[in-house]
Amino acid sequence: MYRLMMGLHSYLREKLLQEYLFPVNYNGYNGNMPATLARVNNTIKRSITPPPRYPDGKRLIKTETEPTPGCTIEPVKIGAATVYNQDCLTIFKKLTDNSVDLIVTDPPYFLDGMDNNWSDTKLKRKKDKSHVIGGLPVGMKFDPKQGIRLQEFFTKVSEEALRVLKPGGFMIAFSQGRLFHRLAIGAEDVGFEIRDMLMWEHNGGQGKAFTQDHFVKKMKMSGVKKQELITILQGRKTPQLRPKFEAILLAQKPKEGTHINNWLKWKTGLIKTDFEVSQTTVFNFEKPHREKTIDHMTVKPLGLMEQIIEVFSIEGQVVLDPFLGSGTTGVAALNKNRKFIGFEIEKRYFDMSVGRLSKHG
Numbered sequence: 001m002y003r004l005m006m007g008l009h010s011y012l013r014e015k016l017l018q019e020y021l022f023p024v025n026y027n028g029y030n031g032n033m034p035a036t037l038a039r040v041n042n043t044i045k046r047s048i049t050p051p052p053r054y055p056d057g058k059r060l061i062k063t064e065t066e067p068t069p070g071c072t073i074e075p076v077k078i079g080a081a082t083v084y085n086q087d088c089l090t091i092f093k094k095l096t097d098n099s100v101d102l103i104v105t106d107p108p109y110f111l112d113g114m115d116n117n118w119s120d121t122k123l124k125r126k127k128d129k130s131h132v133i134g135g136l137p138v139g140m141k142f143d144p145k146q147g148i149r150l151q152e153f154f155t156k157v158s159e160e161a162l163r164v165l166k167p168g169g170f171m172i173a174f175s176q177g178r179l180f181h182r183l184a185i186g187a188e189d190v191g192f193e194i195r196d197m198l199m200w201e202h203n204g205g206q207g208k209a210f211t212q213d214h215f216v217k218k219m220k221m222s223g224v225k226k227q228e229l230i231t232i233l234q235g236r237k238t239p240q241l242r243p244k245f246e247a248i249l250l251a252q253k254p255k256e257g258t259h260i261n262n263w264l265k266w267k268t269g270l271i272k273t274d275f276e277v278s279q280t281t282v283f284n285f286e287k288p289h290r291e292k293t294i295d296h297m298t299v300k301p302l303g304l305m306e307q308i309i310e311v312f313s314i315e316g317q318v319v320l321d322p323f324l325g326s327g328t329t330g331v332a333a334l335n336k337n338r339k340f341i342g343f344e345i346e347k348r349y350f351d352m353s354v355g356r357l358s359k360h361g
């Protein structure tokens with residue numbers, strides 16, 4: 001009986017402390033965090049800062065990623081390219097400090113399954129049902145938590161990126177316009193200097209705005225009133241203009257001393273501008289046609305990646321892409337006579353990039 005009473009007492013005490021006395025606010029999210037409790041001077045104190053969680057108690061992101069079965073931690077070497085089929089956060093640890101000259105990457109958007117546990121099979125399954133993912137075409141679903149998850153993940157990536165880059169070296173990362181700030185803050189918080197926002201201007205993405213007619217038709221009101229409302233809302237759509245560009249983050253690891261000192265020691269930090277047409281912040285390249293070329297959902301134009309590599313590095317230097325996808329950055333790096341290191345978590349994409357790199361070699 002005594003044991004039962006004590007057990008009940010301790011259960012109630014924990015519940016009271018967790019749910020009523022220590023509500024936690026993290027980045028605007030109020031959630032009840034599990035706390036480690038300790039008795040100090042006869043008062044109960046919470047002894048750790050709990051990990052960030054949503055109100056429903058779920059963690060913001062998984063800290064452990066799940067590599068696709070069949071992944072290997074051993075690299076595949078193809079000429080001047082070394083690629084790993086693994087989670088980037090695991091393989092980053094294999095690289096030594098100040099060993100990379102340039103990072104060019106296109107990280108997952110943390111939307112519709114395109115996150116750090118990107119599963120091509122799962123995405124395909126969803127898409128095959130109706131040619132859309134989660135009811136809306138890929139990238140259209142608005143999820144306010146997406147940015148928070150992306151920032152948390154990208155901060156970890158940036159920490160490693162900063163360590164492996166040489167002083168003055170650049171990290172160039174693609175993003176959707178509405179997520180750019182999350183990448184920039186993640187990179188800045190760990191010590192990168194944000195240099196600019198570049199732009200990949202393309203021929204235009206899928207239109208995303210839609211009318212409200214469908215919802216009006218389902219409202220409980222007379223047919224006449226519905227028609228009136230549709231007329232009032234005519235020409236109005238949800239706030240999504242057709243995208244014509246992708247934002248690109250230009251971040252730099254702080255250089256050592258002056259531009260000249262840094263260049264003499266590391267050969268980084270100064271960029272190539274002597275192109276036929278003066279180099280601006282806007283890179284204009286048509287979107288590659290997915291079905292016609294490479295079967296990856298977010299493949300980048302090869303010419304764009306080549307131009308970025310040419311502007312921000314020199315021949316013989318090491319270019320790294322921690323999110324290889326179909327391997328476009330790798331092929332561009334080899335085409336421009338750079339060495340290349342790449343990581344890709346998804347087996348099918350990894351094989352695809354090995355195929356593309358091998359054709360080059």
Ligand SMILES: C[S@@+](CC[C@H](N)C(=O)[O-])C[C@H]1O[C@@H](n2cnc3c(N)ncnc32)[C@H](O)[C@@H]1O
Nearest residue numbers: 087088106116118299300323325326328345346
């Ligand atoms: C936006 S795509 C890159 C596409 C690439 N730019 C191209 O042209 O093909 C991002 C890639 O990152 C991979 N990825 C997601 N999380 C990862 C992780 N934790 N480590 C390594 N790769 C990851 C995904 O499988 C996906 O192929």
